[in-house]
Amino acid sequence: MTPFTYNNGSMQAEAVSLQQLAEEHGTPLYVYSRAAFEERWQAFDQAFGEQPHLVCYAVKTNSNIAVLNVLAKIGAGFDIVSQGELERVLRAGGDPKKVVFSGVAKQPAEIKRALEAGIRCFNIESHAELDRIQDVASAMNMIAPISIRVNPDVDAKTHPYISTGLKDNKFGVDINTAPELYQKAADYSHINPIGIDCHIGSQLTEITPFVDALERVLALKEQLGQQGIELHHLDLGGGLGIQYTDETPPAISDYIGALLTKLNDKSIEVIIEPGRAIAGNAGVLLTAVEFLKPTDHKNFAIIDAAMNDLIRPALYQSYQDIVAVTPRSDGTDAEWDLVGPVCETGDFLGKGRSLNLKAGDILAVKSAGAYGFTMASNYNTRPRAAEIMVDGDKAHVIRRRETYDDLIGLETVIAD
Numbered sequence: 001m002t003p004f005t006y007n008n009g010s011m012q013a014e015a016v017s018l019q020q021l022a023e024e025h026g027t028p029l030y031v032y033s034r035a036a037f038e039e040r041w042q043a044f045d046q047a048f049g050e051q052p053h054l055v056c057y058a059v060k061t062n063s064n065i066a067v068l069n070v071l072a073k074i075g076a077g078f079d080i081v082s083q084g085e086l087e088r089v090l091r092a093g094g095d096p097k098k099v100v101f102s103g104v105a106k107q108p109a110e111i112k113r114a115l116e117a118g119i120r121c122f123n124i125e126s127h128a129e130l131d132r133i134q135d136v137a138s139a140m141n142m143i144a145p146i147s148i149r150v151n152p153d154v155d156a157k158t159h160p161y162i163s164t165g166l167k168d169n170k171f172g173v174d175i176n177t178a179p180e181l182y183q184k185a186a187d188y189s190h191i192n193p194i195g196i197d198c199h200i201g202s203q204l205t206e207i208t209p210f211v212d213a214l215e216r217v218l219a220l221k222e223q224l225g226q227q228g229i230e231l232h233h234l235d236l237g238g239g240l241g242i243q244y245t246d247e248t249p250p251a252i253s254d255y256i257g258a259l260l261t262k263l264n265d266k267s268i269e270v271i272i273e274p275g276r277a278i279a280g281n282a283g284v285l286l287t288a289v290e291f292l293k294p295t296d297h298k299n300f301a302i303i304d305a306a307m308n309d310l311i312r313p314a315l316y317q318s319y320q321d322i323v324a325v326t327p328r329s330d331g332t333d334a335e336w337d338l339v340g341p342v343c344e345t346g347d348f349l350g351k352g353r354s355l356n357l358k359a360g361d362i363l364a365v366k367s368a369g370a371y372g373f374t375m376a377s378n379y380n381t382r383p384r385a386a387e388i389m390v391d392g393d394k395a396h397v398i399r400r401r402e403t404y405d406d407l408i409g410l411e412t413v414i415a416d
């Protein structure tokens with residue numbers, strides 16, 4: 001489905017007018033489509049057919065509890081990287097038995113809380129972390145189910161900041177030394193090794209790196225079998241890309257199909273941790289044009305959304321399509337740099353975009369459902385935007401805009 005379409009010359013989210021939402025709730029404003037979230041998660045789930053599997057949505061992508069709740073209701077599992085994310089999943093009604101816990105440095109208190117909640121598995125990223133989990137679990141007299149995140153040294157061919165499966169990256173354990181760590185895990189009194197985990201990067205637009213990584217994971221599984229360590233699942237991470245502009249990522253069914261063909265084993269459960277491929281095109285960021293500032297050198301359109309609202313263009317030089325919500329019939333296109341009010345030269349959401357603009361126009365930054373609000377900050381003491389979830393012809397405020405009290409209320413002056 002395409003959740004954002006034009007109808008009578010103006011853009012809608014499902015059956016709700018974006019122009020109207022911007023007028024009612026102000027901008028910047030994040031708008032999500034419930035149906036898009038559901039449909040994308042279900043596409044992953046259904047692509048597995050008869051293969052035992054669990055689709056664990058990567059919470060970091062878009063962690064609003066309304067989003068998590070919508071996914072929990074259709075049976076989603078969750079990939080978390082902090083206790084904060086675990087608390088969100090639990091608040092949203094997620095099943096802790098479907099939660100996998102990734103991340104390179106889980107705190108003892110986080111491990112304790114996750115054990116109490118009864119999560120499915122800890123994805124361990126180092127020797128030291130295995131030791132820590134053994135210590136916490138043994139103090140609680142509980143057994144911690146674990147998998148080891150291995151680094152298969154596969155080039156994901158994506159932006160260097162979002163590539164995670166190379167030897168150069170901080171993530172995971174060298175796949176060649178993993179058997180030794182599995183042995184240590186198996187010998188520990190309060191650890192139960194149940195899986196292998198790997199995640200090689202994000203926004204991958206080719207299937208080959210995923211299949212190459214799986215091939216190495218399968219070789220490891222075989223070797224562990226010879227050591228007498230039998231595993232219950234393979235967690236192949238997330239990373240499937242989306243179309244921001246002219247990328248051509250594989251269809252979900254082709255991606256899962258290629259993995260299952262390589263695996264060719266229905267006796268093992270496959271876990272995946274997709275984020276962007278579910279959330280990315282399920283959301284837009286609405287922003288208003290404040291001023292037009294044409295100069296001799298270039299044209300700036302100053303908009304009310306900034307790098308604090310959506311940091312991806314500034315951080316990764318990423319391209320996000322930007323369109324007029326109600327395109328003008330008068331006037332002509334010009335080239336604009338779309339810049340925000342934040343005091344940084346890197347504060348732009350798009351450069352050299354051909355648009356027909358006037359002050360007050362509402363624009364939609366597309367593909368903003370993933371790593372948009374979750375990476376937003378209060379830089380320049382700017383309140384974070386409100387979030388809306390559209391469901392058919394209804395629009396629900398799922399997070400109100402922050403107030404200045406929200407921002408400065410935690411701080412205090414020191415006494416003389």
Ligand SMILES: Cc1ncc(COP(=O)(O)O)c(C=O)c1O
Pocket residue numbers: 058061079102103164199201202203237238239240273274275276277
């Ligand atoms: C461990 C882990 N799992 C899943 C994801 C989700 O990735 P994506 O949004 O690319 O599917 C990430 C982020 O890259 C991650 O670090």
Ligand SMILES: N[C@@H](CCCC[NH3+])C(=O)O
Pocket residue numbers: 162202203312370371
């Ligand atoms: N935050 C990144 C993706 C990183 C995924 C986390 N491992 C992005 O916006 O593209």
